[in-house]
Amino acid sequence: MSIDIKRTAFFHSFALIFAHSLAKIGKNPFSEKALVSEIRENGYAVLDSFLPADICDRLITIFNSLESTAQIIDNDRRIFSIQKLSSEHRHMFSDSAFLKIIGEQYIKTPQLLTTTMAAKIYSNSKALGSGGGWHRDSFLSQFKAICYLSDVSELNGPFEYITGSHKLRNKILFELRSKTRKQANNPRYDQENINEYLQIMDVSSKVFLAPKGTVILCDTSGLHRGQPIIDGVRYAITNYYASSRRFLDKNIKKNQIQYMNMN
Numbered sequence: 001m002s003i004d005i006k007r008t009a010f011f012h013s014f015a016l017i018f019a020h021s022l023a024k025i026g027k028n029p030f031s032e033k034a035l036v037s038e039i040r041e042n043g044y045a046v047l048d049s050f051l052p053a054d055i056c057d058r059l060i061t062i063f064n065s066l067e068s069t070a071q072i073i074d075n076d077r078r079i080f081s082i083q084k085l086s087s088e089h090r091h092m093f094s095d096s097a098f099l100k101i102i103g104e105q106y107i108k109t110p111q112l113l114t115t116t117m118a119a120k121i122y123s124n125s126k127a128l129g130s131g132g133g134w135h136r137d138s139f140l141s142q143f144k145a146i147c148y149l150s151d152v153s154e155l156n157g158p159f160e161y162i163t164g165s166h167k168l169r170n171k172i173l174f175e176l177r178s179k180t181r182k183q184a185n186n187p188r189y190d191q192e193n194i195n196e197y198l199q200i201m202d203v204s205s206k207v208f209l210a211p212k213g214t215v216i217l218c219d220t221s222g223l224h225r226g227q228p229i230i231d232g233v234r235y236a237i238t239n240y241y242a243s244s245r246r247f248l249d250k251n252i253k254k255n256q257i258q259y260m261n262m263n
Helices: 009-023 033-042 053-069 087-094 097-107 168-177 191-201 250-262
Strands: 044-047 071-073 076-079 112-122 143-148 159-162 205-208 215-219 224-226 233-242
Touching: 033 044, 033 097, 033 215, 044 205, 053 076, 053 087, 053 112, 053 233, 087 112, 087 233, 097 143, 097 215, 097 233, 159 191, 168 191
Parallel strands: none
Antiparallel strands: 044 215, 071 076, 076 112, 112 233, 143 215, 143 233, 159 205, 159 224
8 A cells, every 4th residue: 555645644744844943944133023923923913004095095006007917816816026017016015124024034034025916806705715715825934914905894805814823833733633634735725624723723713804004914834815705895915925945835836726727
């Protein structure tokens, strides 16, 4: 009988511990302690009023003028690398040294901005929500900064994150105890998986209801999603950062390609 090592929870957990240990090698020269501590504990932190309302409105206007060039995934309209098309997006958000420093302080290795994605998400009762439902961007820590450009209520598809799900211990414990997960290294989770996670780990999720200009800093190796939009639209911009580490993440790209092909 053959064993698929990558899909076996025990071996996947062992590989994850090894990769996590390698990722900790490095110095931490920055000092944004409160925010970094909050991300380290919960998986997220919030910056209130990071962008003024008038700037948010201006960035929305720019997106609307470029919407015909956007990539369409279900009810999402996405423009990747909008910082190359809009100097205002670049100056106001993409080039933020403050956000980058937080990421470097948290990850403990130099971070590169890979892209700024601008998104407009329409209401659609059949869609899973932004990002295609519950998932991890990576199994290793990964930093992302999300800014709401429009006010977000419970009707507008708020960002949702399972508190503490970014921690190595919690990732491993759940995969070892889960009865519903068929593939340990699959970054996507159905609702049955999520219900089981909440029960096993005895935790809850955080739903981010906030006004325009709010920034959510998060470790997207934790479980997260954009809730389905019931009414209206949601505008947001997201900075994606990356380091040189790629161990265990080959499956992420494969899964993302599969998701796009489904649509």
